[in-house]
């Protein structure tokens with residue numbers, strides 16, 4: 001977190017919010033559904049692609065902030081399997097923006113120790129996009145800071161299908177048919193080896209998961225803001241982390257207080273009917 005304090009203006013709202021954050025209880029993994037680029041543009045009578053262009057700044061700021069705060073994993077939902085249904089010009093602009101941002105920001109990503117990974121069926125992406133992504137992944141593979149995963153041509157259901165098919169193939173190859181466990185499935189998802197997201201952020205006020213990380217978000221804390229993605233700022237990220245730290249995560253169990261009361265002798269318990 002020290003790096004974050006060094007990067008923000010002393011006395012600014014960012015500095016105040018960051019000072020309230022408990023550095024020992026940071027989420028290890030933050031996942032974000034970046035939504036509302038199109039609506040942001042339409043409200044300003046601009047073409048939808050102007051919204052995507054304005055969505056690059058919050059992407060850059062969020063990656064930088066997470067790296068400086070010491071967050072381990074950041075996963076961004078940039079293009080879903082369903083997004084191919086959009087007009088060709090919009091889809092093409094998204095790939096152009098991605099390639100352009102990648103080439104421009106790569107030196108900064110490397111300076112910040114960021115390691116890039118792609119989640120999704122990459123083989124269906126335009127060839128030049130695949131080439132640039134492969135090069136950037138190779139170039140950052142040895143970095144040990146923030147692991148940045150960008151979900152591209154991603155679908156949570158397809159990911160589970162791909163994992164199940166990989167398991168079936170392994171079993172066929174080995175000539176075994178053992179029972180599949182949660183661990184086997186997790187180890188064959190695109191996110192193998194990563195912790196599940198602790199915090200899932202969504203912009204644009206929609207209360208939907210939109211086929212994102214279906215398996216991995218089983219116990220994630222969800223934080224939704226009415227702001228459209230181009231309006232998402234460092235202060236929103238900090239607010240989301242602060243609100244996350246106020247939540248009580250129970251994973252289907254009881255809180256510490258509830259467990260203590262359950263174990264306490266009847267005389268003590270009767271004072272709290």
Ligand code: FPP
Nearest residue numbers: 034035036037038039052055059078098101
């Ligand atoms: C959702 O808004 C946003 C996307 C589908 C694309 C996200 C892409 C960027 C932020 C640009 C660059 C990305 C990187 C990783 C550099 P929407 O179009 O679904 O908005 P709407 O719901 O208002 O139509």
